[in-house]
Amino acid sequence: AQSVAQPEDQVNVAEGNPLTVKCTYSVSGNPYLFWYVQYPNRGLQFLLKYITGDNLVKGSYGFEAEFNKSQTSFHLKKPSALVSDSALYFCAVRDMATDKLIFGTGTRLQVFP
């Protein structure tokens, strides 16, 4: 069965510092991986995806993620955090047989001024 794990419930970082939100996956075959962000009382916004190609994927709002096949990871990163980045972040893998997204449990990012 395919699964995604986000080992941290919350990540705290000071504004201006680099941030990393961790995600590991378990799939059969090639993974289609996604990151979404959810602000309070809002739906999910697409940040970036990895399907194939370069392992470093650049997305919206200055975020990027690195696909690491040997470590089965797809960590989300940003060189310099903003207070406005504070939100709930979800990693997901697409089940290609059903097109369903399988989500991690989410990581709450808190950026302090």
Next chain:
Amino acid sequence: GAVVSQHPSRVICKSGTSVKIECRSLDFQATTMFWYRQFPKKSLMLMATSNEGSKATYEQGVEKDKFLINHASLTLSTLTVTSAHPEDSSFYICSALSTGRRKGNTIYFGEGSWLTVV
């Protein structure tokens, strides 16, 4: 801008009544849409997969007679909560799969709908 529109964003209904939530893909056609429910501070729970022109596929434990899904066109899916009860109060989110070349292979989400049953 938003590529999936969800309406209404907030709705309050009386217990025992039905309420309909719409999900529209704005600039792409979506043969497949998904409906989720999210509890406070929790991840998303997939309720069903909505397929254009055919019956929805429900996840285990989701009552198909209570949560009616209709995917009548390539840009519209609706979720109707029938005979709503206070325990149905929740945040409902839809998503749509884009397979076109311009926005291909990405699932976009609506802004969500808060349902409060009183």
